[in-house]
Amino acid sequence: MTRSRPELERALAEDPFDLATRKEYARALEDDGQAAAALRQWELVCRQQPDSAAGFLGAMRCHRALGALERAEACLREAEAKQDFSPEIRPARPAPALQVLTGGGDVRPAAVVPLRPAAVRFDDVIGHAALKKTLEVRIIAPFVRPGLFARFGKRAGGGVLLYGPPGCGKTMIARAIASECRASFIAVGISEILDMWLGRSERNLAAAFDRAREQRPAVLFFDELDALAFSRSKAHTDHTRTLVNEFLNQLDGVAHDNQGVLVLGATNMPWDVDPAMKRPGRFDRQVFVPPPDDDARAEMFRVKLADAPTGPIDVLRVARATPHCSGADVDGVIEAAKERVLTEILAGGPERPIAESDLLAAAKEVQPSTLEWLRTARNLVKYAGDGSYRDVEDYLKSARLL
Amino acid sequence: MSELHGLQHQIGRLLEVRRPHDARALVGEALALDPADPDTLCLAGRVELAQQQRAEAERRAHEALARAPGHDGARSLLFDILLADKRHAEAEAVVLERLRDDPADPVALTDYARLLLHVFQLDKARALVAEALRCAPDDAAAQVLDAVLHVIQGDDRAAADRLARLVAADPEAAHVAWTAMLVLSERGHPRQALEIGRQLLRTSPDNPRLVDAVIELRLASHWSMLPLWPILRGGWVASAVLWAVAVFGLILLRPFVHEVVLLVLALLYLALLLYSYVGPPLLRRWLRWRGF
Ligand SMILES: Nc1ncnc2c1ncn2[C@@H]1O[C@H](COP(=O)(O)OP(=O)(O)OP(=O)(O)O)[C@@H](O)[C@H]1O
Ligand SMILES: [Mg+2]
Numbered sequence A: 001m002t003r004s005r006p007e008l009e010r011a012l013a014e015d016p017f018d019l020a021t022r023k024e025y026a027r028a029l030e031d032d033g034q035a036a037a038a039l040r041q042w043e044l045v046c047r048q049q050p051d052s053a054a055g056f057l058g059a060m061r062c063h064r065a066l067g068a069l070e071r072a073e074a075c076l077r078e079a080e081a082k083q084d085f086s087p088e089i090r091p092a093r094p095a096p097a098l099q100v101l102t103g104g105g106d107v108r109p110a111a112v113v114p115l116r117p118a119a120v121r122f123d124d125v126i127g128h129a130a131l132k133k134t135l136e137v138r139i140i141a142p143f144v145r146p147g148l149f150a151r152f153g154k155r156a157g158g159g160v161l162l163y164g165p166p167g168c169g170k171t172m173i174a175r176a177i178a179s180e181c182r183a184s185f186i187a188v189g190i191s192e193i194l195d196m197w198l199g200r201s202e203r204n205l206a207a208a209f210d211r212a213r214e215q216r217p218a219v220l221f222f223d224e225l226d227a228l229a230f231s232r233s234k235a236h237t238d239h240t241r242t243l244v245n246e247f248l249n250q251l252d253g254v255a256h257d258n259q260g261v262l263v264l265g266a267t268n269m270p271w272d273v274d275p276a277m278k279r280p281g282r283f284d285r286q287v288f289v290p291p292p293d294d295d296a297r298a299e300m301f302r303v304k305l306a307d308a309p310t311g312p313i314d315v316l317r318v319a320r321a322t323p324h325c326s327g328a329d330v331d332g333v334i335e336a337a338k339e340r341v342l343t344e345i346l347a348g349g350p351e352r353p354i355a356e357s358d359l360l361a362a363a364k365e366v367q368p369s370t371l372e373w374l375r376t377a378r379n380l381v382k383y384a385g386d387g388s389y390r391d392v393e394d395y396l397k398s399a400r401l402l
Numbered sequence B: 001m002s003e004l005h006g007l008q009h010q011i012g013r014l015l016e017v018r019r020p021h022d023a024r025a026l027v028g029e030a031l032a033l034d035p036a037d038p039d040t041l042c043l044a045g046r047v048e049l050a051q052q053q054r055a056e057a058e059r060r061a062h063e064a065l066a067r068a069p070g071h072d073g074a075r076s077l078l079f080d081i082l083l084a085d086k087r088h089a090e091a092e093a094v095v096l097e098r099l100r101d102d103p104a105d106p107v108a109l110t111d112y113a114r115l116l117l118h119v120f121q122l123d124k125a126r127a128l129v130a131e132a133l134r135c136a137p138d139d140a141a142a143q144v145l146d147a148v149l150h151v152i153q154g155d156d157r158a159a160a161d162r163l164a165r166l167v168a169a170d171p172e173a174a175h176v177a178w179t180a181m182l183v184l185s186e187r188g189h190p191r192q193a194l195e196i197g198r199q200l201l202r203t204s205p206d207n208p209r210l211v212d213a214v215i216e217l218r219l220a221s222h223w224s225m226l227p228l229w230p231i232l233r234g235g236w237v238a239s240a241v242l243w244a245v246a247v248f249g250l251i252l253l254r255p256f257v258h259e260v261v262l263l264v265l266a267l268l269y270l271a272l273l274l275y276s277y278v279g280p281p282l283l284r285r286w287l288r289w290r291g292f
Helices: A005-014 A018-032 A035-048 A053-066 A069-080 A096-102 A127-144 A146-151 A169-180 A201-216 A238-252 A294-304 A315-320 A325-346 A356-365 A372-382 A387-398 B005-018 B021-034 B038-050 B053-065 B074-084 B088-102 B106-118 B122-135 B139-154 B156-169 B174-186 B190-203 B208-220 B225-253 B259-290
Strands: A159-162 A183-187 A220-222 A261-267 A285-288
Touching: A005 A018, A018 A035, A018 A053, A018 B259, A035 A053, A053 A069, A069 B139, A127 A146, A127 A169, A127 A285, A169 A183, A169 A220, A169 A261, A183 A201, A201 A220, A201 A238, A201 B259, A220 B053, A238 B005, A285 A387, A294 A315, A294 A325, A315 B156, A325 A356, A325 B021, A372 A387, A372 B190, A372 B208, B021 B038, B021 B156, B038 B053, B038 B074, B053 B074, B053 B088, B074 B088, B106 B122, B106 B139, B106 B156, B122 B139, B139 B156, B156 B174, B174 B190, B174 B208, B190 B208, B208 B225, B225 B259
Parallel strands: A159 A261, A159 A285, A183 A220, A220 A261
Antiparallel strands: none
């Protein structure tokens, strides 16, 4: 039984993770000669089923139809590396003379974010054990298995706002969520949205949402959300207000269907984000990303020093010497230690590995970049009576900063 | 709109959403297009000011003024820098020059009033604000300053009227909330003022002045401050009156009551006095440390 394209589209809108339907849809598009659209679908299949050859073969056919022969080659090589690839389905390479005929035309290649080979996984995010568990249950699972959650009367949807001090892994976690969701990842920052031409910022924002809806299942990630949705009560110009209004419009999805699109945001300054953005159905789940604890920092030192020449190092001791440091600060300590060793070697010293003393000395010079943020957050918890920062309060208590 | 205008617009926006660092990169681009454009130079100065580089900001303002004498944005920038630096005489010279060019400029009038408030020339400040409001009755900055001056001069009713009009115009704006906090606390409603102060702090937790204000309001509305209510409310005048009443009261009562009663009254009075000295600072420290 073959389904018509509108039927397939409806089925996919209901369950974006139904791979069989998506493949059928991609083939239907191919049969209709819509190679670019089919390519987009095959690329999604690749992302959702990265260890199968089918998606890559489909993508290869489309690339070839579009005349992008090098990309077609690359897809074929990917497909050949998969377990389920069988040599019989290896397609014949087209004769060079035909390239001119099949290629060309003004069909543009699909604007899909390419799958990065080194996508960040949840396992790469060190520490944050409880946080990862929460995200898994409350965000990733409902997104990947909407049917299951619907049966229990829970609806996926609504956005998630990650907030916390700088350098503690908000951006990293957002990337990891996307790859765990096996969805396209569309990341937008200030420079992609804020535009110098009047009215273009709103259009850029709408375009980002449109792209995410087109590529669903997709994770749409707004970095530095406070700059894109700056509190209207604090703004002095109308530009900022119009942009926030457009943002609310897109999130509410009155004119659009945001099913299958997970909206993520990250910010260092949640208090600058317009309060309307945090209402139900929008960024209604706010997740605090705290600085790493001693054990997490120790693990960071261990992992990040793994490919550098090191002597015996007690990572826990180094971690204890860097209280309140963020993940980015840890990177800084390691870089400074490497620099010390290299300076010594270049000054004529013997070639030696990084020692614990180098790290401890470097740690003394690094100022934790989280302290200023934590002090500001303390004002919120102590004097403003803001109940929405319970997690921050718990963290401050545990770190003896309250 | 030209590319330069576009860049300037973008820089203004980045400054508004508190991204001076990103704005700085664009300033470089705009200056590359036209190194002598006074508007760009002003924005460059604003970026420096936002990053607390006042000397550099001042240099930019002078640069802009050298290219375009009398440039409004540049003079306004220069004024803000000088006021932040507490160089009041120089700031006055700048604002006077603006008023010479246009005696009815509400922004300049309000700026001048702001300066006079800083040096406690309240009557002149009042007159200037009144003039600014005559030229531009809806100017928000002038209205806020008007309310503040009424509060300082003890005319709570007028301040409350002004506040009501501000709230009606833009109830959500932060400057309105600031004014409301001030007026309410001055009219003897520390509890309501505290509520507004805490709401404000939720949106600006990085403002140390706001933190101090909220702590003061919590102090004023604390139950243990109830016995000190007249002193807190009336300031040193109330203290003096209380002194006089107590001393003369005790002298006048002497022929009529028992000595022990007199002693108890005197001791009670001394205890209140001691408490008024020791109580508030202790409670202030406690509140700051414990939170509320
Ligand atoms: N939990 C972590 N595990 C491993 N590396 C981390 C972790 N947290 C931070 N890092 C390191 O710190 C760097 C900065 O992290 P990231 O950009 O995710 O922080 P952020 O919270 O988004 O900061 P900002 O607020 O400045 O954007 C990362 O590139 C990574 O190297
Ligand atoms: Mg980030």
